[in-house]
Amino acid sequence: MLTFKIFFTRQGHFLVLLIGLLIANLAQAAGLLTPSDGSLPPLNLKSQQVTVVIEDGYAVTTVDQVFHNPHSRDLEAIYSFPVPEHGAVGEFTMWIDGKPVTGEVLEKQEARRIYEDEKKAGRDAGLTEKDSYKTFDISVAPVRAGAETRTRLVYYQTATVDTGIGRYVYPLEEGGVDEQKLAFWTANPKVSGSFSFDVHLKSGYPVDAVRLPNQGQAQVTQVGPGEWKVHLGSQKAGGPVAEGSKAPAASFNPQQPAESAITLDKDIVVYWRHQDGLPGSVDLVTYKPDAGKRGTFMLTVTPGDDLKPITEGSDWIFVLDISGSMQGKYATLADGVQRALGKLRANDRFRIILFNERSRELTQGYVAATPEAVQQYSAELARIQPNNGTNLYAGLELGLDALEADRTSAIVLVTDGVANVGETAQRKFIELIKRKDTRLFTFIMGNSANRPLLETMTRASGGFAVSISSSDDIVGQLLTAVSKVGHTALHGVEVKINGVKTADIVPKEIGSLYRGQQLVLLGHYWGDGPAKVELSGRISGEAKTYRSQFDFPAKTQAHPELERLWAYGAIRDLQEEMEDFGEKADLKRAATDLALEYGLVTEYTSMIVLREEQFAAHNIQRSNQARVAVEQAAQQQRSASAPVSRRVDSQQPMYSSSRASHSGSGAIDGWTVLLLIGLLLAARRQRPAA
Template sequence: MKWMTVFSLTWVAVMSWAAGTLTPVSSTDQLPQITDHVVHVVINNGFAMTTVEQVFVNPNDKPIEALYTVPVPQSAALSEMSILLGDLELQGEVLPRDEAERVYQEEKNQGNEAGLATKEAFDTFAFRVTPVPAQGQSRFRYVYYQPIQIDTSVGRYVYPLQEGGTDKAAVDFWTRNTAVNGRFEFDLTLKSAWPISAIRLPGVSDAVLSQNNGQHQVTIQRTEMDLTNDIVVYYQLAENLPGRVELMAYRPDDQTDGTFMLILTPGLDLKPLNNGANYVFVLDYSGSMDSKIAALQQGVQQALGQMNADDQFRIIHFGSSAVEWAGWTQATLENVQQISNKMAKAGRLGGTNLYNGLQAGLQRLDDDRATSLILITDGVANEGLVNPRDFHDLMRQYDLRVFGFLMGNNTNWPLMRAIANASGGFYAGVSNADDIIGQVLLAKSKITHEALHDAQLSIKGVNTYGVNKDFLGKIYRGQQLVFFGRYTKPGRAKLELHATLSGADKTYQCAFDFPEIDTDHPELERLWALASIEHAADMAHAGLLEATEADDVARSLGLTYQLVTDQTSMVVMRDEQFSAHGIERRNRDRIALERQAQTDRSQQPIITRRVDQDQPMFDRSAPSIGGGALDPWYVLLASLALAAAWFGTRTKS
């Protein structure tokens, strides 16, 4: 996150930086100071609400306009921006992007209090506030929602603070101040219908954990803190919980279509892959990886050293071009040592031609052996083919498992999602604050166990539409499936999951009711809208929808459900100014509805949302993390987390 002093509305490229105040290197003005940074998080079964409130001080003798940016968390629905003037809250409304910017400029030119929230590319939310009074302070707040998925019975929440290291231009352009010269507070409330066995915050020694009425609380309070490292919260569910289906729905009356969030936590008989397998490592050696390479190399070397003797591997590293370090190589001690020596001498390879790296990794596959491709990168594709459709077309040609790992923040989630969707693969982020267990849970058992293939979901008996997924491709061990959709009328529905396992057809099914009235979770409408926007973008990346149509979806749903998207922005000003501009107060009314529901939920006990108790969809427990010997994937993913953490230390110093 960062602050920048701006004296004209010249739309400079918003750079990806760590949390803190920013000003151009050429500026003679003093940096705005952060005096309070307060984060409140509520995880309510399937989704999280994050509220950030910040106070900053302008030490200059003239008013300024300030720009504050944050890394976009994965699938985050930005729904609120407010400027707080004592007891008065100025709330924002979402408009088409050009109109929001025009209105903000008019208010700024008149000297009125105003704010603007925009989405810049795929990785940054930007907030502008004007005017910040001379020698005075300003307070503002923003809120976003995001789905939280359980993986191998572990949930993971990330509050991103650290910059991703992918934008050298930002380093050259900005001067930054990452200090909080006052209060820093991080408060997380965890509400789960399923028992929690452990909570962990890697690298945090001063977190206070408490429990009351089934709710778990995590609190961090500090003074004079640097905003340079992410905060990661893991929570582990109790073992031997059933595979299950959960439904959260919102339908305010019998005349309105309902919205639902369907969560499948499979309990499947996916056996370990004990025969020899093939592994292709595709490693990003571009310039932005420079400070992460040493730890990355060590992890890959140790992973190779602990492979089974009948395993085979290839290693591709790429930057501006791709280089094969090793063709198919038996994982003998001698071969591993030779490759390790070669890796240690490798240099950086310039830009990031991700397509070329993947293309090289997909050559000379053995159809008779199970093959997994492990892609590790921290940046965005900036050389060669960069259109997601090209990646989709490439990956659709091959039947193999793809596991993508994005190191740090400000990474290209949409592109990695396109790669994973096309291949039926799995992807995850690696934060600077992650630790071994978190990354093991994301990938280890998926690489080393069977997977369901050709998975497809259907809902019968109730008219549903706008479901963000139906064809799933592969389903891996420990993977939780989350679906958003709409339904027209209540009633009894039959849910079916069709797939193949080891060549045999499998069907899993259950029946449950979609409610006639349910007012508990109005936030689901925004989450569904964002999922639909992402789905439209994925369709465009796959060539199944025109890019202009995907933009229309983002614009229409962004306006209807008041979300900041690539096509919409949020403008903040006084109530009378909204009236003067003839702007309807859609978001004000939606916020009031959501806040009332949140207040009501806070006074109620946590209830289970499971709907398949009478007819369980799965006959086994959901998998959980287990013990066992250290294997190569454990070591590799531990090292990825260490690499990211080491990079964070280097950046801070």
């Protein structure tokens, strides 16, 4: 897991290069956990079936799996997998006596206590917990000797489109950031039986291609202009295309040999590309089963492409992580930086700062980017051996101190996101960022990164964050970032809704919108009828306002999942406040109450499955079971319908221009593209006027 951050100074322009290929192979993976000391025999993950439905701005992922105990005694199964980006677990079901039993959410300590009591008594029980930002951990007991236990997990995520490209990641690679956990457990990522991964994409806008990088056996089928299906399985893909479907010729997926076994150690990434020339738009999805009560809405704004390109040169400051956690990754890091240095222009300068448990400068001041200097410092970088802890704060501080106020400057910070030495408090990082007039652009590489810290720093600086998987099309991801930093941005974004009562909108602070980015807001509304919506901000200090008017419906029942998505967003806002200012009892209570009401697994709550009579014995209400039943009924009804456009501003468009998009795609050598684009684009730091 690597994290890439880019800082821009007040005058700053930045030339993007080579970040994307600083990727290392990750040894850890999702899988069944067994104590490393061999005190317990391993179980088998017999099968895993993953079903993903992406529709109306969000994704529903269902993971159905079977654990098998080949031994002569009952055992506990513990399955761990990386937390999906902004994924909210809302269902955990376990089959008991051949029947599915849906879990209920309790406070974390209470859920663990009840699970241990039930396990000790020999009764069937299951538990899903969240280990901070790192993993979801599923415990099931007992898996009977010689028998199997089936479970189902469902989680929800918003599904945005960036510069015309949608992206979904099924995370499997473990980040390797929890040293104590890695020392205690051994993960078995093998699926002994069958594995399948199916995606049903239903878009209200035309989709002209779907792609799964490095999955040559994936079967991609177009059903209609905005409807596609993807299948990937442990058996060889192929066979007849479903009747009524179009041939998969429009997919742009490379063909590779099939693998003989399924190992859950590589993320599965799915891209979809919208047709070029689509208009900027506003989409509205709502859930309001009772016309006289409160409803929930998701408002998605896809801006028109009216942000102008900007160019200029810059000084370079490389801040490189050489801590022990970078072993196995550093050679790739050093090679990438060496190639980057070799592409700097003759009038560019650079500095190199290194950090592990302390920070130091390799270059001792700015160095002209001559061939001789590049060769010298490339050789010095290659000789370094990563070791010791990670003082991220010290490295970042020294990098920021190197900035010269009257120079066009850029900082590139390359790290695996682990801050375990020195200052680690999030608020201190925020204060550090705000000492300089900078923008931070963060590339979060790999799973189990400290995404809350990295995203909060990014937002505080007015920059943007991009998550990267080692299974991604790295060149494409970098090109998307290049298109952002090479254009002006809309800063200080605010949204006002009048005519219909709204409240509880999340996120509370929007910040900035960069080229191609969508804005997604969730909130509550009362009543119905026409609403005037106004989006405002500043571009290069100039005020800009975009307006539209459309109706909020009186009653809708198709999207009950919006309630969980809203609650997840509200909990995120509360957690960010606690990370910034310390954990306060009232904020923690508010986050816990939201998770309990809406049935979400969080740092404070877990989901437990018991035998039906034991729910009653522990006086646990079956509220999540009722919520899941409503969601399943809505999902079943939606599955039978064709894709529906949720655009609401057609009569009064918010934008007069088409949305930003990529034009074309193809197989291009990554190094060639990055070496070329590294010196093509620059980004001027535009601080919003007060």
